[in-house]
Amino acid sequence: MKAGLLGFGKTGKAVASVLLQDKNICLEWVLRKSHKLEHRSVPEYLGIESDEPGLIYSIADISISTLLDIQPVDIVIDFASSEAIYNYGEECAKRKVKILSAISHYPDETIQFLKELSKSTVVFWAPNITLGINYLIIAAKYLKKIAPNIDIVIVEEHFKGKKEVSGTAKVIARELDIDEQEIKSIRAGGIIGRHEIICGFPYQTVRLVHESVSREAFGNGAIFVALNLANKEPGFYQFQEILLPYFSW
Amino acid sequence: MKAGLLGFGKTGKAVASVLLQDKNICLEWVLRKSHKLEHRSVPEYLGIESDEPGLIYSIADISISTLLDIQPVDIVIDFASSEAIYNYGEECAKRKVKILSAISHYPDETIQFLKELSKSTVVFWAPNITLGINYLIIAAKYLKKIAPNIDIVIVEEHFKGKKEVSGTAKVIARELDIDEQEIKSIRAGGIIGRHEIICGFPYQTVRLVHESVSREAFGNGAIFVALNLANKEPGFYQFQEILLPYFSW
Amino acid sequence: MKAGLLGFGKTGKAVASVLLQDKNICLEWVLRKSHKLEHRSVPEYLGIESDEPGLIYSIADISISTLLDIQPVDIVIDFASSEAIYNYGEECAKRKVKILSAISHYPDETIQFLKELSKSTVVFWAPNITLGINYLIIAAKYLKKIAPNIDIVIVEEHFKGKKEVSGTAKVIARELDIDEQEIKSIRAGGIIGRHEIICGFPYQTVRLVHESVSREAFGNGAIFVALNLANKEPGFYQFQEILLPYFSW
Amino acid sequence: MKAGLLGFGKTGKAVASVLLQDKNICLEWVLRKSHKLEHRSVPEYLGIESDEPGLIYSIADISISTLLDIQPVDIVIDFASSEAIYNYGEECAKRKVKILSAISHYPDETIQFLKELSKSTVVFWAPNITLGINYLIIAAKYLKKIAPNIDIVIVEEHFKGKKEVSGTAKVIARELDIDEQEIKSIRAGGIIGRHEIICGFPYQTVRLVHESVSREAFGNGAIFVALNLANKEPGFYQFQEILLPYFSW
Numbered sequence: 001m002k003a004g005l006l007g008f009g010k011t012g013k014a015v016a017s018v019l020l021q022d023k024n025i026c027l028e029w030v031l032r033k034s035h036k037l038e039h040r041s042v043p044e045y046l047g048i049e050s051d052e053p054g055l056i057y058s059i060a061d062i063s064i065s066t067l068l069d070i071q072p073v074d075i076v077i078d079f080a081s082s083e084a085i086y087n088y089g090e091e092c093a094k095r096k097v098k099i100l101s102a103i104s105h106y107p108d109e110t111i112q113f114l115k116e117l118s119k120s121t122v123v124f125w126a127p128n129i130t131l132g133i134n135y136l137i138i139a140a141k142y143l144k145k146i147a148p149n150i151d152i153v154i155v156e157e158h159f160k161g162k163k164e165v166s167g168t169a170k171v172i173a174r175e176l177d178i179d180e181q182e183i184k185s186i187r188a189g190g191i192i193g194r195h196e197i198i199c200g201f202p203y204q205t206v207r208l209v210h211e212s213v214s215r216e217a218f219g220n221g222a223i224f225v226a227l228n229l230a231n232k233e234p235g236f237y238q239f240q241e242i243l244l245p246y247f248s249w
Numbered sequence: 250m251k252a253g254l255l256g257f258g259k260t261g262k263a264v265a266s267v268l269l270q271d272k273n274i275c276l277e278w279v280l281r282k283s284h285k286l287e288h289r290s291v292p293e294y295l296g297i298e299s300d301e302p303g304l305i306y307s308i309a310d311i312s313i314s315t316l317l318d319i320q321p322v323d324i325v326i327d328f329a330s331s332e333a334i335y336n337y338g339e340e341c342a343k344r345k346v347k348i349l350s351a352i353s354h355y356p357d358e359t360i361q362f363l364k365e366l367s368k369s370t371v372v373f374w375a376p377n378i379t380l381g382i383n384y385l386i387i388a389a390k391y392l393k394k395i396a397p398n399i400d401i402v403i404v405e406e407h408f409k410g411k412k413e414v415s416g417t418a419k420v421i422a423r424e425l426d427i428d429e430q431e432i433k434s435i436r437a438g439g440i441i442g443r444h445e446i447i448c449g450f451p452y453q454t455v456r457l458v459h460e461s462v463s464r465e466a467f468g469n470g471a472i473f474v475a476l477n478l479a480n481k482e483p484g485f486y487q488f489q490e491i492l493l494p495y496f497s498w
Numbered sequence: 499m500k501a502g503l504l505g506f507g508k509t510g511k512a513v514a515s516v517l518l519q520d521k522n523i524c525l526e527w528v529l530r531k532s533h534k535l536e537h538r539s540v541p542e543y544l545g546i547e548s549d550e551p552g553l554i555y556s557i558a559d560i561s562i563s564t565l566l567d568i569q570p571v572d573i574v575i576d577f578a579s580s581e582a583i584y585n586y587g588e589e590c591a592k593r594k595v596k597i598l599s600a601i602s603h604y605p606d607e608t609i610q611f612l613k614e615l616s617k618s619t620v621v622f623w624a625p626n627i628t629l630g631i632n633y634l635i636i637a638a639k640y641l642k643k644i645a646p647n648i649d650i651v652i653v654e655e656h657f658k659g660k661k662e663v664s665g666t667a668k669v670i671a672r673e674l675d676i677d678e679q680e681i682k683s684i685r686a687g688g689i690i691g692r693h694e695i696i697c698g699f700p701y702q703t704v705r706l707v708h709e710s711v712s713r714e715a716f717g718n719g720a721i722f723v724a725l726n727l728a729n730k731e732p733g734f735y736q737f738q739e740i741l742l743p744y745f746s747w
Numbered sequence: 748m749k750a751g752l753l754g755f756g757k758t759g760k761a762v763a764s765v766l767l768q769d770k771n772i773c774l775e776w777v778l779r780k781s782h783k784l785e786h787r788s789v790p791e792y793l794g795i796e797s798d799e800p801g802l803i804y805s806i807a808d809i810s811i812s813t814l815l816d817i818q819p820v821d822i823v824i825d826f827a828s829s830e831a832i833y834n835y836g837e838e839c840a841k842r843k844v845k846i847l848s849a850i851s852h853y854p855d856e857t858i859q860f861l862k863e864l865s866k867s868t869v870v871f872w873a874p875n876i877t878l879g880i881n882y883l884i885i886a887a888k889y890l891k892k893i894a895p896n897i898d899i900v901i902v903e904e905h906f907k908g909k910k911e912v913s914g915t916a917k918v919i920a921r922e923l924d925i926d927e928q929e930i931k932s933i934r935a936g937g938i939i940g941r942h943e944i945i946c947g948f949p950y951q952t953v954r955l956v957h958e959s960v961s962r963e964a965f966g967n968g969a970i971f972v973a974l975n976l977a978n979k980e981p982g983f984y985q986f987q988e989i990l991l992p993y994f995s996w
Contacts, residue, residue: 219452449936644878702958710950
């Protein structure tokens, strides 16, 4: 499976390094906003041994159309920004190139645009693309189904500088249909990211915990999704649709 | 649903108190080995306001057959001992009274006997009857299915006096098909009971944790199971068969 | 050391059971508001084998003065209410009977009254008398002294029904000089009590955690304090003054 | 305070980046075994804005004596290897340059050699130089002094690949005088490093936890120690002697 990556900030770099080391996916190119590192190769830049090209292009110097002509891919993985889709979306849809977006937030009209594109190609969007978080959400939903009266509280811990409430915690709250008041945000030191769903029963407590070790987790999530999208028909997909088939005996 | 309870030790008392307070199940009687508290009523003894009879009988003074004649029940809940089934099993099977056993360990031949009985009536057995533990086992199995390469370690914490490795931890290990070496047993002070399933991914960690608050959790588990057995056909059931229907969209 | 206990609610009973089982302290009597169980003995009532009298009196039927005449004690341990001190305080001070109060909150004027009494006898007060919590407070203060720039957040977890913010968490916040905003309160199911002090450094996190197993912890705290007060001069003492001598090489 | 750093592997680089960003310490140079990056400057290589020289030298091309002549320092910080001390130790001792070693293990004879050097200059050694771990050790020792009968268990979690038991856990066990059997080692996924000291009381549990976020924590520890060594007389120091003065009211 040939992939192109959009975005090459801290997360983009981590994702690229995981893609390069996975033998099921080949990183053809990276397309970024800045001119930095233009025309260098990701394997060389990151010091990873790999035969994959991973060439770095700047959006200012090449159009997505030309890029898809000279280095065609099966899927475009977007870690860039909430506006990026407007640059590459239609061209991908036209060519049936799959779209995998890991952008944490989109305005409503962009989500509408994604759904429009999904009439022609596979469009996947997850505001948090780690396997662990998406698993936890489904697992917690099932627990609530089994025991509808449990008290659920979400605790999210991040580094001191993180201003707003964790978007992931908000998604968990919405999926579990609990009030955002039940999200407790802890900001201390350099904590990378920790989400805990506390499920209180009268005489027992279940805790579902996710701890981030590093940004590379996004890369693994993207690969998991990409491989699961391989044989999908055009349409709009979210993480639950990818995971649910695994929740069966 | 009318229930009879076998066993009235610490756990039996806790279970009885939960049964008395649940309006879906009526505690008809308690049958115990000892003569202590004979002919008293559980609501009066435990100081719980309830109209349910909850009369205490001693196995030395009344046969299960007579007891089922004078105070018939739909289900017998067994928190007594691994031998108790031989006293009441056949009589229940004959009368199609359901059997719910929460005995933590049975010899193989007793399990065989349970299966024999299950030809005539509903027989359910769970070595750990808390909802939380059984939920965690299924949830962890699904996670292993999604991510077969994760490293799984089970940490179980109990009070200092507990000699052997937690039977529940062993069940978890067996269900997840991991080596018993991967169970880490912690014995310290008065910890009631804590089980943690650590699932290590390369760049993230998922922790599934169960903490016992008190023995009453067994009562809630028994009620959950009993209500789910209401319309079942004769057969041998375990907790997974009760929980799996909840794991569907 | 002979002790009298004030209060015989849930906590009072748990404390009494621990006192009876400790051979350094003899429980002479319990004085309570209600007439319930009057003239019975605590060992018999709780089913604990003990030679200690532990007689139960009602405050309506006997004055503290008469009680101290017929069954003198070295220390009075107060788990009753914030008003109780006005019934027994002066009589104890007159007789140099030590006072150990575990009342969680006193109005300012009552604290003033305690200090007045402490001119004549040893008066000790701790709003939370568990060893673990008081140790954690001092340990956290030292950590803040070592690393003044760490971010400190307090997470307290209790059963769903607990309305207000944990008084213990407020004491921790005050002692560490951090804003009460940094207390995160979690209410879920039947959690007995858990306090966590999260200390965030830029590249590491220290967590100091206290978990309550049962109310008996208050009894052990009371015994620890009582024994440490044995040779003290009259004066007003708090937990830090009892613990600090242990923090030395 | 002018410092020279020995070692420039993953940990050395992380330490260098923290030193560069601290205004109390100036990184004069880095001395390493390999020729890689020779004569480049650390600020430039790591992309950190700083006026500090931080020049990289190879031990093959310059003697420690020449280096101390041309770029004198107050302290040498050793993150290299257990043999490195034999290269620079005597020259530092002769010139009264302080020595701060963060080598995790030394053979007995090397410790003897360190003590020999400490007759002429300040020599500090810590097998784990993070502030958090060293604080936890002292805090746990005090808790054991307060409550000698508690049960202590050490749980250490690290990435799957780590073969042996955590050296830090062993140090904790030795300092608390508990059996190495009470260390439970968990190996799973990519866990950076987590140490938990579980202290079990009959009715409560205290948990002292240290979580590593990244290697930079070693840099902060080194700075803390270096500043605390500023006015010390020649002698052999360990972390406890640096921390103990903070444990006083």
